[in-house]
Amino acid sequence: MEGGNISNVLFQNDRLPCSSHEVLDSLWMTDSPIPPPPPAAFHGSTSVVNFSDGRRKNAREKALYTQLEQEGDENEAYYDNYLHQPxxxxxxxAEQVHFLEQSFEVENKLEPERKIQLAKELALQPRQVAIWFQNRRARYKTKQLEKDYGGLKSSYDKLKADYDTLFKENExxxxxxxxxxxxxxLREKGKTNAAEGQKDISVCGSPEEVAEMPVAAFSSIKQEDASSSVKSDVFDSESPHCADANNSSILVPDDSSHVFEPEFSDLSQDDGDDDSLSKSFLQPPFFPKLEDECYNGLSCNAGNLGFPNIEDQSNWFWAY
DNA sequence: CCTTGCCGGCCCTTTACCTCA
DNA sequence: GATGAGGTAAAGGGCCGGCAA
Structure with missing residues (x-):
């Protein structure tokens, strides 16, 4: 483990190049017309490698050295050593990073003058400052993306929790x-049985029974009262019709197709088809035709009320 | 005014190294 | 001491805009 001594590291960074290839390396890093002060002996030598872009410098220099290597230059050993220098x-x-961070907070873009100023103050190559800012922007962008993702995810989680709650409530x-x-x-079946037992005696139920009729049945009465006297034939062609239209209509099937059917078919339907009765009671005027989908086994989506399936709705939403 | 080549900067990806558990 | 993961400095390639010829 390396000693984390800041001053040691700083000194290491600030140390002057002590070998020829270190000098060259240092010069490669220079992309400013005002490089940090190299040893006086190397002033002016920047013209050799005075390219503006580090990567271009490297590409050209490496190409040159590669060519020299291939030509079997007498300095092959040196160039080889240089090229393969790790x-x-x-x-x-920490101080440099702190200073750069402060500068980054002020402005995350780097003007040339500022870059040179920072490089001078931090004893770094201007290109190092530029690279640090590039990497810092990249890190900032990554953090920002993570932050945005976190925000979106929390929104998603909240919406999903709301959805789950509503779904359970719906269920x-x-x-x-x-x-x-x-x-x-069950209640209406019981009433029907009682009425069949009494229909030879009474007409269509006591006032108390009428009072207990479900709202839906009353709605049905209003709907159907115009043809009630005809429809009542369906249920009991042999018995006297209800004198009271209100009472007779309770037993009227909603499906008006029965109205003009022969009486024998009506009788055959009536036998053992209790659902046909129940259907008539469960035909509220504001509900869709429940019997079409729902009352074949009572496994229907009774709570759906004609709205699209909520799970489908979820698909609309999450498809975005 | 348009084209062309150069330069410098930025972004993105990759590489190489460092640090730490 | 070896090792793998994560962080980071730097390189490399692509792209774009400014500028001068």
Whole structure:
């Protein structure tokens, strides 16, 4: 483990080049007309490698040295040594990083004058400052993306929780509707049986029974009262019709196709087809035709109320 | 005014090294 | 001491805009 002594690292960074290829390396790094002060002996030598862009310098220099190598230059050993010299990366000191961070907070773009000023103050190559800013911008962008992702994810989680809550509530309401429907069916079956036992005696039920009729049944009465006297034939062609239109219409099937059918077919339907009765009670004027989809086994989406399936809705939303 | 080549800068990706557990 | 993961300095390639010829 290397000693984390800042002053040591700083000194390492600031040390003057002590070998020829270090000098050359240092000069390669220079992309400014005002490089940090090299040893006086190397003043002016920058013209050899005075390219503006580090990578262009490297490409050209490496091409040159590669060519020399191939030509079997007498300095082959030196160039080979130079070319294969492992690059040493030196971490910036804490002070340098702190200073650069402060500068980055002020402005994350680097003007040439500022770059040179920073390089001077931090004893770095201007190109090092430029590279640090490039990398810093990249890190900032990554952080920003992570932050945005976190925000979006939390929004997603919140919406999903809301959706789950609503979905459960919807399921609960469905179950409630289902239970109430079954209760209603049982009650009306009981009434029908009682009415059949009494129909030879009384007309169509006592006032108390009428008072207990479900709202839906009353709605059906209003809807159907115009043809009630005809439809009542369907249910009991042999018995006297209800004198009271309100009472007779309770037993009228909603499906008007029965109206003009022969009486024998009506009778055959009536036998053992309790659902046809129940259907008539469960035809609220504001509901869709439930019997078409729902009352074949009572496994229907009773709570749906004609709205699109909520799970489909979820697909609309999450498809975005 | 348009074209062309050069230069410098930035972005993105990759590489190489450093640090730490 | 070896090792793998994560962080980071730097290189390389592509692209773009400014500028002068």
């Amino acid at each position: 690059e040493k990366k030196r971490r910036l000191t 609960s309401l469905k179950n409630e509707v289902h239970l109430l429907t079954e209760k209603l069916l």
